[in-house]
Amino acid sequence: MVKKILVLVMALMPTVIALAQPQVSRRNTTTQPKSATTTSTPTSNSAKTQATPKKKTATKVSEPTVDRASIMFPTAVTVPQDVSWRRDIYRALDLTQDANAPLYFPVDPQGDRVNLFTLLFQLLNEGKIPAYKYSLDGLENFNKENRMHFKEFLDDNGIDYEIQGNSIKVEPADIPSALVTRFNIKESTYYDQNTATFHSRVIAICPVIQKADDFDFGDDSAFDMSDEETNEEGGMDEAVANEPLPKRNMPLFWVKVEDVAPYLSQHMIMTSNYNNAATCSMADFFDTNMYKGTIYMTTNMQNKILQEQYANPKDLKKEQDRIEKQLSDFEKNIWENPVDSAKIAERDSLASLQKKAKKAKVSKAPKENTEVKKTAKAEKTKSASSSSPSTPRVSVRRQRH
Numbered sequence: 001m002v003k004k005i006l007v008l009v010m011a012l013m014p015t016v017i018a019l020a021q022p023q024v025s026r027r028n029t030t031t032q033p034k035s036a037t038t039t040s041t042p043t044s045n046s047a048k049t050q051a052t053p054k055k056k057t058a059t060k061v062s063e064p065t066v067d068r069a070s071i072m073f074p075t076a077v078t079v080p081q082d083v084s085w086r087r088d089i090y091r092a093l094d095l096t097q098d099a100n101a102p103l104y105f106p107v108d109p110q111g112d113r114v115n116l117f118t119l120l121f122q123l124l125n126e127g128k129i130p131a132y133k134y135s136l137d138g139l140e141n142f143n144k145e146n147r148m149h150f151k152e153f154l155d156d157n158g159i160d161y162e163i164q165g166n167s168i169k170v171e172p173a174d175i176p177s178a179l180v181t182r183f184n185i186k187e188s189t190y191y192d193q194n195t196a197t198f199h200s201r202v203i204a205i206c207p208v209i210q211k212a213d214d215f216d217f218g219d220d221s222a223f224d225m226s227d228e229e230t231n232e233e234g235g236m237d238e239a240v241a242n243e244p245l246p247k248r249n250m251p252l253f254w255v256k257v258e259d260v261a262p263y264l265s266q267h268m269i270m271t272s273n274y275n276n277a278a279t280c281s282m283a284d285f286f287d288t289n290m291y292k293g294t295i296y297m298t299t300n301m302q303n304k305i306l307q308e309q310y311a312n313p314k315d316l317k318k319e320q321d322r323i324e325k326q327l328s329d330f331e332k333n334i335w336e337n338p339v340d341s342a343k344i345a346e347r348d349s350l351a352s353l354q355k356k357a358k359k360a361k362v363s364k365a366p367k368e369n370t371e372v373k374k375t376a377k378a379e380k381t382k383s384a385s386s387s388s389p390s391t392p393r394v395s396v397r398r399q400r401h
Contacts, residue, residue, distance in 0.1 A: 078258055079188045079201060086190035087327070090138070091293030092208075093183045099292040100183075102269040102285065107178045112267075116282060117180040117207050118172075119267060120255060124150050125168060129260055131253040137303055140186060140204050140254040148253050157209070157252070182208040182249055185286075185293065189327055191334060198331050202257050202286045208249045257286065295320045 079086070095104035103116040114122070123129045131148045135141055151168065154161050159176065162169045186204040191197075257264075264282035271290065272278040285291065297305040310316040 079190060079199075079203060080192060080194070082194075083190045084193045085330070086188060088299040089187045089189065089295055089323070089327075090297040091185050091187055091291075092296050093185060093291050093293040095181050095183065097292060098273070099290070102271055103183065103282070103291075104181065105270075109172055113269075114267065115177055116183070116205075118175055118177045119263065119282075120205075120207065120260070121170075121175050121177070123260070123263060124153075125170060128263070129255065131255055134206060134251040134253055138184075138251075138297060138305065139303065140206075142254070142256060153253065176209060179209045179211065180207045180252075181210055184208055184251060184296075185291075191330075198334060200289055200327075204254050204256055205260070206254050207252050209252055210247050211250055212247055295323055298323065 093100045093103070095101060105115060106113055107115060109118060120129075120131075124131055127150075131150075131153075132140065132142055132146045133148045135146075151161075153159075154168070154170070157176070159170065160174045184206040185202050187200060188203050189198075189200045192199065261283050264286070265284075267282050268279045269282055269285060270276060270278070271280055271285070280288075280290075295306065306316055306319055310319050
């Protein structure tokens, strides 16, 4: 048996050697494509590296990403485009008045409580909302080309900042929230015939900063200093030099309320000086028209503000009151038959119902008294006839005819 096995092994040895040589050649052939792939991989990697920057640049140019706040507050109400009547009005909100003070205080952040401008400033720095440049005509332009860059805004207004990587850091003390004492708003008053409702909504907000106007000298006579304003050496007197410079209001940018509404709904403000528990969100403050502002412009074909049309302050005040009356009259006279809601409430009140019930009782009371008197007289006559025995009874019999 052993001899037979050795013979078989000797006979199979050439075939084994022959099979071993093609395997080596196969390995060599397989290694050659590997070298080819290794040489081709840098080109594919370079192609990948060329494609990735395009994606990064696309994300920078794109619109602000969707934030969780906008998901939690998705129902931002916009003005319909097919309304039957609409009037756009621009108002100036003075934050020093009590009605508008909730938007101004606290000037410095106190925990989670911040004023409106600080909130807008933080949202712009984080890239959560877009802002649009303020044009000289005072009208808002929400086109993409008019988008404002936050860094340019900081440079133009002289606000200190520090660049840390891809973000901009601004210290809370450097935010000029104390100088923003006014807000311009665009208010749209309209009648929606689809729902038969009358609304007055704020659709745009513009913060206005108060800055010292050191370049506005008026006419050339401002440069001619009198003897009282100069010292012996001919320079400006120290008292005149220390006088505060005149200030002017500078609008900063426009922001759409539908972009800011998700964040306004999360910040509470105090609405009463007497009841500190009376609070509401900034979104409700604008939605319920709790603010008070003076009209400085209406949307017109000439794009003129009221001050250009009425230079006299008395005439300007009359025109502002006239516009306010037009809005209130239109709201009252929407229906063909104007209805006074106060009279309806008085008519349907419990007091009026009680008055009606008393009148009904008084009107029914005399009839009941007369009937009672008649029955009382009849009972008296009956009792008198039955009690007196002297009176004979008279019987009447029917006779047949």
